[in-house]
Amino acid sequence: MKKTIIVETEKCLGCKTCELVCAVQHSNTKNLELAVFEQPTPVPRRKVEYINSVIISDGCHHCEEALCVSACMSAAMYKDVDGTTQHNEEKCVGCNMCIMVCPFGVIKRKGNVVVKCDLCKGRENGPACVESCPTKALKVSMQLQQIS
DSSP states (O other): EEEEEOOTTTOOOOHHHHHHHHHHHSSOOOOOOHHHHSSSSOOOEEEEEEEEEEEEEEEOOOOOTTTHHHHHHTTEEEEEETTTEEETTTTTTOOOHHHHHHHOOEEEETEEEOOOOTTTTTTTSSHHHHHHHHHOEEEEEEEOOOOO
């Protein structure tokens, strides 16, 4: 099973709540009022864009054959046992290869390393962006992976 977040574009208002709660979830304090003063400023792992009059909230697609994993020279990007694509910031050398090969442009820099959606791994209620979406446009999707 491939786990990822999908967006129902007809429900998305482009409010960027998903970006905000993602940044707070990945902040040191996990508190909006305090997170805005953190250095470096917390970086959201989702991005909301308007593309051809369609609003899209996008994050890591947790690709089955993730190019970012193949391109990572320090093995900081890896496929977890649950099938998600994860990133170990401690191993990251900041070479940016993952950013260059990601076909969705969802990997971001944070200081000398990169960050990406981790589906809020370990968070009891699942991804914070999905839980907080006011229109319920975001959903966790479990898809069967093709077996070659």
